[in-house]
Amino acid sequence: MPFFLTNSEFSDYQSKGFLIRERVFSASELSLLRSAAQQAQTDAVELIQQGAAQGRKIQPYALDGNRFTDIDFITVQFEHGVANDAVRVIEPVNELSQHFDALIDEPRLTQPMQQIVGTHELALWTAKLNLKPAKEGSGFRWHQDSPYWIHDCDHVDQLPNVMVLFDDADASNGCLRVIQGSHKNGRLPGCEDGSQLQGFFTHPTAFSEQDQVLMEAPAGSVVFFDPHIVHGSQPNHSDAPRRAIIITYQPAGYPALKSRVVRPVLKSFNP
Numbered sequence: 001m002p003f004f005l006t007n008s009e010f011s012d013y014q015s016k017g018f019l020i021r022e023r024v025f026s027a028s029e030l031s032l033l034r035s036a037a038q039q040a041q042t043d044a045v046e047l048i049q050q051g052a053a054q055g056r057k058i059q060p061y062a063l064d065g066n067r068f069t070d071i072d073f074i075t076v077q078f079e080h081g082v083a084n085d086a087v088r089v090i091e092p093v094n095e096l097s098q099h100f101d102a103l104i105d106e107p108r109l110t111q112p113m114q115q116i117v118g119t120h121e122l123a124l125w126t127a128k129l130n131l132k133p134a135k136e137g138s139g140f141r142w143h144q145d146s147p148y149w150i151h152d153c154d155h156v157d158q159l160p161n162v163m164v165l166f167d168d169a170d171a172s173n174g175c176l177r178v179i180q181g182s183h184k185n186g187r188l189p190g191c192e193d194g195s196q197l198q199g200f201f202t203h204p205t206a207f208s209e210q211d212q213v214l215m216e217a218p219a220g221s222v223v224f225f226d227p228h229i230v231h232g233s234q235p236n237h238s239d240a241p242r243r244a245i246i247i248t249y250q251p252a253g254y255p256a257l258k259s260r261v262v263r264p265v266l267k268s269f270n271p
């Protein structure tokens with residue numbers, strides 16, 4: 001069954017910088033994705049504790065007062081506050097989880113991505129598991145992805161994202177929000193607030209928050225979004241986690257962001 005974007009979906013994506021497709025994954029697939037998220041989190045914490053004995057390089061550090069630990073080239077971000085052991089993000093999560101690695105080849109994601117990237121054959125750029133725990137899951141300041149990636153890649157325009165929602169997402173649990181149309185302005189200036197990561201957050205004068213659109217959608221939905229779009233999210237104030245994976249594709253043949261190894265994407269078929 002083909003999952004390619006219709007002409008109107010594709011032109012919508014191009015003009016707004018995002019596209020939501022609702023209920024792409026079924027309830028049984030979602031329960032597998034949620035278990036895989038739990039497992040990845042448990043495995044990451046175990047590796048941080050015991051990985052050194054297995055020959056892994058475990059490197060803890062802090063940026064702007066927030067905790068990170070690298071397990072070789074896999075980065076685990078912890079929720080904000082030094083004493084917080086809740087995992088916030090694991091990147092690239094496919095290196096810890098076969099289930100998420102297999103998801104990268106899923107035609108419901110890759111067929112639209114062939115059109116968006118503009119090539120029949122794809123490779124993985126990166127895959128982030130965002131766990132956004134209940135009550136404490138922190139927000140993401142307004143940012144573009146392209147400034148993070150420009151130093152490692154000369155084709156940032158061809159690094160679109162797709163977010164797969166494992167839970168219903170809305171304003172109460174910190175759904176993704178985007179500044180509609182902001183992708184058309186390319187890379188925007190960063191903040192100058194003295195923080196270590198200041199340059200990665202988009203300067204507030206470079207866009208208007210009035211143009212924000214909430215990516216509210218039921219669990220199993222997918223959100224495609226442009227690498228230049230200004231986006232972020234509020235904290236999760238609800239009683240349940242708001243889990244999601246964001247997979248970023250690129251044209252075939254290029255190495256992935258962190259492993260620097262090419263992860264080819266299984267080809268489904270040509271449009």
Ligand SMILES: O=C(O)CCC(=O)C(=O)O
Pocket residue numbers: 128130132140145174175176231232233234244246
């Ligand atoms: O998951 C979220 O709430 C936002 C994620 C985000 O902005 C990112 O990972 O770049």
